[in-house]
Amino acid sequence: MIKYTLQRLVALALTLLVILTIAFLVIRLMPGSIYENTELPPRLLETMEAKYRLNEPMIVQYAYFIRDILGGDWGTSIAIRVNVPVWQVLYARIPVSLQLNIVALAIALPVGVLAGIAAALFQNGKVDHAISFLVVVFVSVPSFVFATLLQYTLGFRLGLFPIVYRASAEGFARYASIVMPIAALSLGPIARVARYLRGELIETVSSDFMLLARTKGLSLFDATLRHAMRNSLLPLANIIIPMFTSILTGSLVVERIFAVAGVGGLLVNSLNASDHPLTIAILVFYSMLSLLTILIVDLSYGLIDPRVRVGGAKNE
Amino acid sequence: MRTIRNSAWRRCAALMMGLLVSGMLYAAGGQQAARPAATAESGYGTLRLTAGRPLETLNPHQQAATATADFLRLIQGKLYRFAPGPGGTGYQILPEIAAGEPVQVDDEGRVWQIQIRDGLQWSNGEPLTAEDVLYSWRMVMDPLLLNHRANAFHGSQVQVVNALAYATGDAAWDDVGIRLDGNTFELRLILPVTNFMLKNFLTGLPVSVVYPPLYEAGMNADRTQTNYGTSIDTMVSSGPFMVTNWIQGAEYTAMKNPYYLYADRVSLAGVHTRVISESGTVMQLFENGEIDFVELSSADFQRFREDPRVIEVPGRSVQRIVINLLSTEKPILQDVRFRQALFWATDRATSARISATIAANYIIPTTHVMDVTDGTLYRNTPEARAILTPNLGYDPQRAKELFDAAMADAGLDRISLQLAYHEGVEERRAVSEYLQEQWREIFGGRLQITLQAVPSSQLAATLRAYPNDDNAFELGWTGTGHNDFDPVSALAHYYSGTPRRKGPYFSDEYDELYRTVLQMPIDDTQGRLELIARAEEVMLRDASFVPVNQGLSFGLVSDRVRFATTDGWSIALGYGWKWAAIVD
Numbered sequence: 001m002i003k004y005t006l007q008r009l010v011a012l013a014l015t016l017l018v019i020l021t022i023a024f025l026v027i028r029l030m031p032g033s034i035y036e037n038t039e040l041p042p043r044l045l046e047t048m049e050a051k052y053r054l055n056e057p058m059i060v061q062y063a064y065f066i067r068d069i070l071g072g073d074w075g076t077s078i079a080i081r082v083n084v085p086v087w088q089v090l091y092a093r094i095p096v097s098l099q100l101n102i103v104a105l106a107i108a109l110p111v112g113v114l115a116g117i118a119a120a121l122f123q124n125g126k127v128d129h130a131i132s133f134l135v136v137v138f139v140s141v142p143s144f145v146f147a148t149l150l151q152y153t154l155g156f157r158l159g160l161f162p163i164v165y166r167a168s169a170e171g172f173a174r175y176a177s178i179v180m181p182i183a184a185l186s187l188g189p190i191a192r193v194a195r196y197l198r199g200e201l202i203e204t205v206s207s208d209f210m211l212l213a214r215t216k217g218l219s220l221f222d223a224t225l226r227h228a229m230r231n232s233l234l235p236l237a238n239i240i241i242p243m244f245t246s247i248l249t250g251s252l253v254v255e256r257i258f259a260v261a262g263v264g265g266l267l268v269n270s271l272n273a274s275d276h277p278l279t280i281a282i283l284v285f286y287s288m289l290s291l292l293t294i295l296i297v298d299l300s301y302g303l304i305d306p307r308v309r310v311g312g313a314k315n316e
Numbered sequence: 317m318r319t320i321r322n323s324a325w326r327r328c329a330a331l332m333m334g335l336l337v338s339g340m341l342y343a344a345g346g347q348q349a350a351r352p353a354a355t356a357e358s359g360y361g362t363l364r365l366t367a368g369r370p371l372e373t374l375n376p377h378q379q380a381a382t383a384t385a386d387f388l389r390l391i392q393g394k395l396y397r398f399a400p401g402p403g404g405t406g407y408q409i410l411p412e413i414a415a416g417e418p419v420q421v422d423d424e425g426r427v428w429q430i431q432i433r434d435g436l437q438w439s440n441g442e443p444l445t446a447e448d449v450l451y452s453w454r455m456v457m458d459p460l461l462l463n464h465r466a467n468a469f470h471g472s473q474v475q476v477v478n479a480l481a482y483a484t485g486d487a488a489w490d491d492v493g494i495r496l497d498g499n500t501f502e503l504r505l506i507l508p509v510t511n512f513m514l515k516n517f518l519t520g521l522p523v524s525v526v527y528p529p530l531y532e533a534g535m536n537a538d539r540t541q542t543n544y545g546t547s548i549d550t551m552v553s554s555g556p557f558m559v560t561n562w563i564q565g566a567e568y569t570a571m572k573n574p575y576y577l578y579a580d581r582v583s584l585a586g587v588h589t590r591v592i593s594e595s596g597t598v599m600q601l602f603e604n605g606e607i608d609f610v611e612l613s614s615a616d617f618q619r620f621r622e623d624p625r626v627i628e629v630p631g632r633s634v635q636r637i638v639i640n641l642l643s644t645e646k647p648i649l650q651d652v653r654f655r656q657a658l659f660w661a662t663d664r665a666t667s668a669r670i671s672a673t674i675a676a677n678y679i680i681p682t683t684h685v686m687d688v689t690d691g692t693l694y695r696n697t698p699e700a701r702a703i704l705t706p707n708l709g710y711d712p713q714r715a716k717e718l719f720d721a722a723m724a725d726a727g728l729d730r731i732s733l734q735l736a737y738h739e740g741v742e743e744r745r746a747v748s749e750y751l752q753e754q755w756r757e758i759f760g761g762r763l764q765i766t767l768q769a770v771p772s773s774q775l776a777a778t779l780r781a782y783p784n785d786d787n788a789f790e791l792g793w794t795g796t797g798h799n800d801f802d803p804v805s806a807l808a809h810y811y812s813g814t815p816r817r818k819g820p821y822f823s824d825e826y827d828e829l830y831r832t833v834l835q836m837p838i839d840d841t842q843g844r845l846e847l848i849a850r851a852e853e854v855m856l857r858d859a860s861f862v863p864v865n866q867g868l869s870f871g872l873v874s875d876r877v878r879f880a881t882t883d884g885w886s887i888a889l890g891y892g893w894k895w896a897a898i899v900d
Contacts, residue, residue, distance in 0.1 A: 030774065030777075031774060031777035031778060031781060033777070035464060039472065040466075040467050040816070041467060041470060042815045042816070043480070043484050043486075044466055044467055044470075044480060044483055044484055045815075045816075047459075047484045048462045048466065051462050051540070076541065079372060079380065081372060081373070081546065081564070082372050082373040082375065082378040082464070082545075082546070083373070083375075083378065083541050083542065083546055084543070084546050089564075092565070093564070093565060151597065151600070152600070155600070156600040156603070156604060159604075163597065163600050163601055163604060163606070164590070164592060164597060164601065165566075167563045167566035167567055168561065168563055168566070168567060256593055256594055257594050257597060259566070259591065259592040259593075259597060261370070261563065261564060261566035261591065265565070265593065266565075269369065269370075271771075272771055272772070272773060273372075273381075273773070274773055
């Protein structure tokens with residue numbers, strides 16, 4: 001397991017290097033100057049670009065880029081937060097995005113699990129049909145549509161919640177302002193978990209060991225909770241961890257709608273402003289998140305179910 | 317009822333609770349502590365605004381975005397400042413850090429003296445001196461820092477001797493035409509300027525003042541970067557307001573500065589700005605009474621067009637389609653008849669109606685002031701009116717004749733061209749689609765336009781790429797803002813000697829007119845007017861670009877806001893928020 005983990009970490013580092021290289025090339029090859037000031041005289045522009053070594057050949061720029069990164073210097077933002085180290089810019093935004101996504105996931109999982117169980121237990125009944133209908137709606141409609149609807153109805157029309165996120169509010173006012181963004185982000189994951197679990201449970205419930213459990217006197221509810229659920233957890237883990245990444249990605253638009261100062265808008269803003277160091281840092285952040293997610297999912301198989309523990313077959 | 321023995325369930329439940337609680341703790345915690353307001357007793361009411369982009373800095377030497385400039389104008393002290401005129405009409409330029417009017421030393425207007433006022437204070441109560449001004453000016457063009465605004469003293473109008481050479485490291489500071497003797501500055505300029513031009517220049521943000529102790533404290537070891545203005549703790553205000561709160565990417569607040577020279581003219585207690593990029597969200601906040609101003613989208617304007625609170629604001633540039641007359645792949649673009657055909661085939665009235673803009677068959681926008689003494693606008697002069705083409709330059713028959721003649725000489729039956737427009741600008745897309753269809757109809761389907769949406773910065777770069785790539789583009793939208801108080805500045809962009817132009821234009825006649833107007837006595841308003849009009853006429857004749865419309869925006873202001881001027885919006889003051897009042 002340790003060897004496998006180390007192998008995966010090396011592969012992760014190599015993948016990250018490839019991503020860094022591609023990001024560097026794509027961003028550097030984009031036309032235009034990093035300076036928006038159209039009145040800059042050419043001589044001054046040359047001098048200013050030389051400050052960031054943009055006058056050097058691409059390969060030399062790349063060498064400097066890798067050297068700086070290996071030395072822990074990712075550079076400072078040149079347009080979005082001028083002269084602020086890029087990771088500092090990200091650190092200021094990440095907690096805000098995490099707050100939304102952690103709470104959204106914490107709500108989505110139990111609600112989705114309960115809905116999935118209910119749908120499976122009452123298969124083809126009214127409850128199942130109602131849940132399945134909602135699942136189809138929540139899965140097929142993007143989160144930003146829900147965000148807009150919630151904002152307009154609950155926020156603007158009914159005045160139940162603040163229309164936008166209130167960064168400076170404290171206590172209840174702040175909680176109230178994150179209700180709608182969290183709701184918009186939760187609906188999709190709730191539906192995905194419910195749909196997945198329903199399918200798994202229905203398949204498990206009809207298996208032989210469940211029949212045995214029922215003949216021993218367990219009710220359908222107890223048998224499902226105590227036996228079927230356990231078997232369904234492994235495939236569920238397959239979607240729960242990546243779901244965190246997808247919620248973080250999906251929150252880009254939701255953050256924009258509710259004016260949440262998270263990581264979401266940063267990437268688009270930095271690209272538009274030709275803030276190359278910040279753009280690369282954001283790309284690395286998202287890449288790292290995805291790579292780590294994949295790693296955790298793979299490793300978690302072994303933790304959840306010893307039967308699939310990596311290398312187990314060799315040791316037997 | 318049996319208890320659930322499965323410990324996995326308990327672990328799951330604990331995990332959920334943990335996630336929920338940690339998220340809530342994040343939610344309850346502040347992102348950045350707000351500095352307590354020091355002057356809550358001063359002024360009345362808070363003006364509530366929104367900005368589409370977050371602040372990128374509080375350092376005026378590095379500012380680039382419009383939203384940042386709007387905020388910095390509230391908090392930065394300047395030598396001179398535009399203010400409402402007496403009785404709330406028009407405008408005046410108040411000496412702020414300067415003690416009075418600039419004094420012309422030579423006959424031509426190249427050497428000026430400006431005295432700095434005694435007794436000024438920063439918002440922290442420390443004295444603001446002439447040495448602070450000198451430090452600020454030296455730092456903005458420092459050759460190591462190379463700030464975004466390093467060209468501050470080498471603009472289109474005011475060019476200080478050796479300022480550019482100093483910024484590029486080709487001259488020493490002692491060679492720069494800025495001298496401080498006691499409390500008096502002497503500025504030596506390359507081009508002659510008027511008293512108004514100099515004061516107008518000194519109202520600019522890049523030449524406003526920075527607080528030297530913090531600027532120095534924020535320097536890195538090799539003095540190539542300072543963290544001045546990266547947070548509210550790394551800068552000090554000197555303008556009508558001072559920063560009290562800045563939550564990165566979310567909101568920022570400025571409260572009235574009690575140490576400001578003209579504090580008695582400032583009515584507001586503060587200005588609070590929230591960063592919201594979604595226009596629909598901003599509209600809901602306005603209708604909910606949570607903000608005081610919204611810039612209307614085209615769709616919202618239709619809903620509010622009869623509302624007396626709507627303020628019409630003309631754009632500061634003419635949107636035009638640049639034609640790449642260097643194209644070797646489409647050599648017909650070099651034929652002036654083909655280019656003129658596009659000019660005459662453009663129905664500007666309909667285009668303007670589609671995009672809620674002003675139809676423009678001209679190059680210099682309506683905002684340019686020709687005579688600052690009486691506020692005469694260039695476009696209102698007889699000379700400027702005389703060069704305008706009839707029917708807003710729309711004549712399909714003439715367009716077809718020119719097109720047919722050019723196509724026949726080129727031996728072409730059909731031609732397709734690509735028109736690049738700004739991605740995300742709905743009005744530009746709508747007009748592009750309209751012209752695509754209109755030109756196809758007028759030219760009998762022989763001109764096929766394909767549209768390409770390009771991000772703004774990429775589009776600008778593409779249009780500027782013609783010196784290195786003849787076929788960098790075929791047709792592309794652009795618009796360039798200029799100094800409203802100098803129509804000559806609008807001509808500069810088309811002069812062949814101007815670097816980084818958006819699209820090619822070459823005309824010896826035009827270049828000669830431009831050079832001549834620059835050399836004319838600066839007080840010869842009529843002579844300059846005639847030359848400017850002639851130069852614009854030459855540009856329109858050569859048709860290297862097709863002017864289509866001048867931007868127009870519509871602001872909706874809440875009833876609780878009272879403007880300091882009767883106009884609401886003006887060229888000199890904009891909305892003049894810093895002078896406005898709240899009347900709850």
